[in-house]
Structures are given as structure tokens and as C-alpha cells.
Amino acid sequence: MSKDNNLPLDDFSNPPAVPLVLDVEQEIKIPMDTIDNRAEVVEEMSKSDIDEYGRPNLELSQTDLQKKQHRQDLQNLKEIDKSFAAGEIDENTKNFLYSYYKDSTEIYHKFKQSINGLFGCNPKSIKYINLLEGKIDNETPYFYEHVNPNTTMVFEYEIEAPWRVESKIPGSPVERINILVVIPKMKDVKRAIQKVKVGGKYDLERQKELAKLKSGQTIEEAGLDKAKLRTPLQKMKDILRCSVLAPRYDDVLALYSQSLTLGLADKSSRPSKYLDNNIQNAQLFFKNSKNYRDMKNYLHIQNTDGEPFNFFGEVQYKMEAQFFRADIKTHLEYEYARKHQQEFFAAQTEGDKKLINAKIYNRLLNIQKLNSQAFDYYNLSVLQDARILEDRLKNRGFKPDKDGTFGYCRELLDNNLLVRSSMALTDKTFEKAPAWLKDMYQRYKLNVDKKYLVKLLSKYNKKGKQKTTTTNLAKINRNKRDR
Numbered sequence: 342m343s344k345d346n347n348l349p350l351d352d353f354s355n356p357p358a359v360p361l362v363l364d365v366e367q368e369i370k371i372p373m374d375t376i377d378n379r380a381e382v383v384e385e386m387s388k389s390d391i392d393e394y395g396r397p398n399l400e401l402s403q404t405d406l407q408k409k410q411h412r413q414d415l416q417n418l419k420e421i422d423k424s425f426a427a428g429e430i431d432e433n434t435k436n437f438l439y440s441y442y443k444d445s446t447e448i449y450h451k452f453k454q455s456i457n458g459l460f461g462c463n464p465k466s467i468k469y470i471n472l473l474e475g476k477i478d479n480e481t482p483y484f485y486e487h488v489n490p491n492t493t494m495v496f497e498y499e500i501e502a503p504w505r506v507e508s509k510i511p512g513s514p515v516e517r518i519n520i521l522v523v524i525p526k527m528k529d530v531k532r533a534i535q536k537v538k539v540g541g542k543y544d545l546e547r548q549k550e551l552a553k554l555k556s557g558q559t560i561e562e563a564g565l566d567k568a569k570l571r572t573p574l575q576k577m578k579d580i581l582r583c584s585v586l587a588p589r590y591d592d593v594l595a596l597y598s599q600s601l602t603l604g605l606a607d608k609s610s611r612p613s614k615y616l617d618n619n620i621q622n623a624q625l626f627f628k629n630s631k632n633y634r635d636m637k638n639y640l641h642i643q644n645t646d647g648e649p650f651n652f653f654g655e656v657q658y659k660m661e662a663q664f665f666r667a668d669i670k671t672h673l674e675y676e677y678a679r680k681h682q683q684e685f686f687a688a689q690t691e692g693d694k695k696l697i698n699a700k701i702y703n704r705l706l707n708i709q710k711l712n713s714q715a716f717d718y719y720n721l722s723v724l725q726d727a728r729i730l731e732d733r734l735k736n737r738g739f740k741p742d743k744d745g746t747f748g749y750c751r752e753l754l755d756n757n758l759l760v761r762s763s764m765a766l767t768d769k770t771f772e773k774a775p776a777w778l779k780d781m782y783q784r785y786k787l788n789v790d791k792k793y794l795v796k797l798l799s800k801y802n803k804k805g806k807q808k809t810t811t812t813n814l815a816k817i818n819r820n821k822r823d824r
Contacts, residue, residue, distance in 0.1 A: 351569070356691050356730040363705060365675070365682045374672040375493070375525035375584065376474045377532050381671065383473065394473045395526060396560050401488045415440040417530040417618045427756030429538040434574060438537070440651065441580050442530055445490045447529070448642070452654055452684035455642045456496060458521055459600055459656075460584070464496035464522075469480050473523060475669035490527035504595040506753045507730060512737075521586040521661060528580045536577060543573035568610035578639050581654035586661040589723065590618055593755045597636045597658045606638040606656065608810055618760055620712055623794050626760055631705065632712040633671070634759075635659040660719055665716035671708045705730060717757050721758045724789070745784045754785055758792040 376382060385389065400407065421442065425435045441448060457463055467485065469478040472493045490496045501515045502508060511741045536542045550569040554560065562569065593615075600606040614634040616622040635657050642652035661667075680703050685697040727750040734747050741747050771782050782789055 356689060356694055359691050359694040359698070361682065361685055363678075363682075363701050365679045365701065375523060375582075375668075376672070376821075377529055379672050379676040381676075387674060391473050392471070395488035395491070396469055396471070396478075396493050397483060397489070397494075399481070399487070401681045406486060406489065407446055410491075413491070414443060414445055417445075418729070422536065424534045424538060428533065429540075431539075433713045434537055437528070437574050437577070438533060442749065445527060448581070448652060449489055451642050451652070452524075453485060453493060453496075455605075455640055455654065456524070456583060458643065459596070459640070460498045460520065462498060465499050466497040468495045468497065468521060469493070470495045471521070472669070475665055488524065489517055492524075493526060494524045495521050496524065501593070502592060506588075506591075506749050506756065507733075509710050510734070510737075510749060517631075518588055520592070523584040523586065523664070525582060526581075532582055533577065537573040541573065543576045546576075547572065571610075578653040579655035581642065581652065582656070583640075583654060584657045584659065584664060586659060586664050588661060589726070590615070590660065592758060593636060593658045593660060594618075597638065600638060600640070600656070604641075606640045607653070609637045609639065611637060616760070620760055620791055621795070622760075626794060631708045633708070634663070634712075662719040662722065663712075663715050666718055667711045671711050674704045674707045674711070685752075690791075716761060720758050720761075720792075721778070723754065724778060724785075726757070727753050727785070728777055728781055737754075746788075748806070751785065751788050752820060756789040758789060761793045 343807055368612075380392070384787065386394070398409070403408065418439065421430075421435055421438045423431050425432070430438070453548055467483045467488065469481065469483055469487075470476065470493055471478075477495060483494065498520045500520060501518055502518045505516045505518075507513060508516045534541075538544070550565055553565060554563045585593075585596060587596060601608055613636045614629070615633075615636060616625050616629075636659070637655065637657050640654040640656045668731055681700045681704065683695050685701070688694045688697055729751060730750050731741075731747055736747060738748065771779050774782075
């Protein structure tokens with residue numbers, strides 16, 4: 342009631358009239374965060390707990406570590422039994438969850454071996470990473486027994502990269518690269534239950550899609566999304582998960598494709614967020630407002646006794662620069678956006694809802710900006726690789742083409758520069774760049790420009806609605822030059 346005239350607040354405010362500006366789950370969800378409920382974790386933990394998040398217990402022996410994990414397994418099984426007794430999950434779901442949580446030490450051993458199988462070797466180092474802060478402990482020695490369902494670790498592999506253009510130069514040795522694999526904690530059993538239970542996230546997604554089916558229609562006739570029609574158990578493949586971080590896009594693509602070719606993983610129903618890194622997918626790049634990219638598939642977790650695999654681990658492939666310069670920060674932005682959305686539905690006044698809408702939208706802008714900055718940094722590193730390759734070619738007696746460029750370098754740039762969708766290159770982009778970078782851009786201008794999209798102009802259709810025409814910056818520059 343108003344203090345002045347005791348009139349109801351509803352006379353001055355109409356909260357239902359304010360729609361939600363963005364559905365966080367649909368518009369700005371960042372796939373596969375390495376930490377469940379990141380915002381809650383950050384807010385509820387003390388500074389000392391945050392500093393130690395996911396760190397192995399070095400003070401415990403291997404036997405003690407196994408005993409500790411066994412106690413955790415028993416507690417997890419109690420949670421599953423509790424959910425079954427309450428009617429939230431059926432017997433098939435109970436057995437499915439049991440298979441992952443009854444002996445997590447053993448399944449983590451199989452998981453580690455299956456990750457090694459992706460690269461055909463053991464890691465050259467095992468390190469602890471604090472996923473809340475993005476910091477890696479490079480000082481302390483860690484071993485296989487320290488990698489368990491409650492730790493956050495990094496495996497480092499050194500592998501050959503025959504797919505790289507540098508490896509194709511006659512007489513050159515095969516390039517060797519370092520790959521990082523980030524292994525977060527095993528999904529908390531309560532979170533897993535929330536996703537697969539009746540009325541849980543996966544069940545609701547399926548029922549929402551089925552509701553579109555009209556009487557007498559087939560799934561095909563209704564045009565339903567078959568991926569959304571999968572059962573909760575078919576969708577639950579991220580109880581175990583990891584992120585493969587490579588230096589460049591050609592590495593990401595090769596490793597992802599190799600895992601499928603060798604039959605080590607199943608393809609995800611979700612298409613690559615890199616959109617083939619192809620300018621022809623311009624419209625889809627513009628639709629990707631948060632500018633997020635990755636590739637994903639499902640690793641077969643092999644049984645140590647040689648029997649067929651029974652489990653999956655979700656594997657996310659992306660560039661190392663993207664993970665450390667964007668993901669660690671954007672995931673927290675998403676969690677805050679989701680929290681704002683909950684506040685929106687609880688808000689009692691029109692003004693509060695509008696204010697919260699603005700907060701959600703600002704989180705989206707922050708996500709977009711962080712990803713853009715990471716990709717800017719990455720693209721500059723690709724130009725640096727091309728410059729290093731030029732020196733290597735010159736030292737081996739190769740001569741540039743008439744325009745001062747090398748074919749191998751053009752191929753490297755074409756394969757690896759990421760398509761940008763949020764901002765085109767301008768005359769000032771390299772204004773404060775060092776001389777070598779300005780020189781590289783001037784000589785390889787067409788190779789760089791064609792990876793940058795620009796909204797050229799806006800027109801209005803017959804109904805008066807604005808429509809946008811998109812083109813490629815390299816085409817504009819060529820037209821200017823021709824004139």
C-alpha cells in the first residue's frame with residue numbers, strides 16, 4: 342500500500358506487461374561449463390576455499406584416497422536410492438546412475454585411459470588447475486592417483502601434427518604441438534538426478550517438443566527436432582567430461598575429426614559452433630550473438646578388460662586462448678544472467694522488471710565482448726605464426742610470390758584465422774600495431790579481410806520491416822581497389 346494515499350501499488354505498476362528481454366537458457370547459455378552452479382560456488386565459498394577448489398589431497402596416500410572416494414560413492418548411492426523411493430526416477434534410471442557412481446575410482450581410471458587413447462600416448466605432465474580462477478599449478482608434481490572425481494586437473498600432451506601446413510613443406514619434420522586436456526569434477530549426483538528425473542530438465546525439453554505433435558501426425562510431418570525427442574538417459578552423456586584445448590583451429594578440427602574416424606567417439610547431434618569457419622555461413626554467424634564457438638562429441642570410455650564400452654564422456658574441442666581468455670569469465674557472466682532471470686520472475690513492480698532486464702542484457706554484452714577480445718588475440722597469434730613461417734621459408738631458400746606473400750602462409754591464414762561476426766576491420770585496427778604486424782596485414786590483406794564480416798546496409802521490405810544485407814569486407818576492399 343502507498344504511504345501517502347493507501348492506494349494499491351497495482352494502480353501505478355503493471356508487472357505482467359513487462360516481458361523478459363532474454364531467455365537465458367535459450368539466448369546466452371554457454372555450453373558445458375566446467376563448474377556446475379558457478380555463481381553459487383563463488384558466492385558461498387570463502388576465499389581460502391576458492392583458492393583450493395578442486396585441488397588434490399596430497400597429504401593422503403593412494404589407499405587413503407581410494408577409501409575417501411569409496412565413502413563418497415556410498416553417499417551418492419544413497420541419493421540415488423532416495424530419488425528412486427520418491428518416484429522421481431524409474432528403475433532403468435536408477436541402474437544407469439548406479440553404473441557411474443557405484444565405483445567412481447574405477448570409472449575415472451577408465452576415463453583417463455580413454456583420454457590417452459585420443460592422442461595415442463600418456464600425458465607428459467599432469468597439473469592442477471583452479472577452474473574458478475583459471476590458474477595452473479606449474480610447480481607441484483601430480484600423478485594419476487591425484488586425478489579423481491573431486492579434482493580439477495590438466496593433462497598436457499605433446500603430439501605430432503601432420504595436418505599443419507608447416508608439416509607439408511618438403512623436407513620439413515612433422516610439426517609437434519602441445520595439447521591441454523582440462524578434466525573438471527565429475528558431475529554432482531544431485532545435479533545428475535535433477536536432469537534425468539521425471540519433470541527434470543531433459544524430461545521437460547522432450548515433453549515440450551512432443552506437445553507440438555498434432556493428432557494423427559508423424560514426427561516427420563510435424564517437423565519435430567529429433568535431438569530434443571531423445572529420452573533423458575539418451576541425453577545424459579556429460580557425467581564425465583573434459584575440454585581438449587589446442588593452439589589453432591586446424592588442430593581443433595583435426596583432433597575432432599580424428600576421434601570420429603578412429604571410432605573413439607560418437608558425433609554430437611549439435612553442429613559445430615565454428616560453422617566450418619567459413620564465410621559462406623555469414624547469416625548463422627550473425628545469429629550467434631554471444632560469439633561462442635566449440636565442437637563437441639562423446640568419447641567412448643573403454644573397459645580395461647577389453648569388453649565393449651558402456652560409458653561416455655563429453656569432449657569439448659576449442660582453442661586454448663578461447664578457454665583461458667574468455668570461457669573462465671563468460672561462464673560466470675552466464676550464471677549471473679541466470680540468477681537475474683530468477684529475480685525477474687520474482688520481481689513485484691514494473692520498474693524492477695525493467696531494471697533486471699537491463700542487467701540480463703548487459704551480461705549478454707559482456708559475454709560477447711569477452712569472446713570477441715579472445716578471438717582478436719587468437720587471430721593476432723595466427724598472424725604471428727605466419728610471420729614465423731615466413732622466416733623459416735626464407736632461411737630454407739624459398740622465394741615469395743610477386744605480391745610478396747608465400748603460398749604456405751596464405752594457406753595457414755585461410756585455415757586458421759577465425760571468422761569474426763561482431764565487428765569488421767577498420768582503417769584504425771592496426772594503427773597502434775608493431776611494424777611487423779602492419780607489414781603482414783598489408784601483404785596478406787585479402788586473406789585477413791575475408792575472415793571479417795560486416796553489415797553493409799539496411800533496407801526495408803514492403804511490410805516496412807528492416808532487413809539487413811551482409812557481405813564480406815574483402816569484397817568491399819576489392820571493389821574499392823578496382824574503381
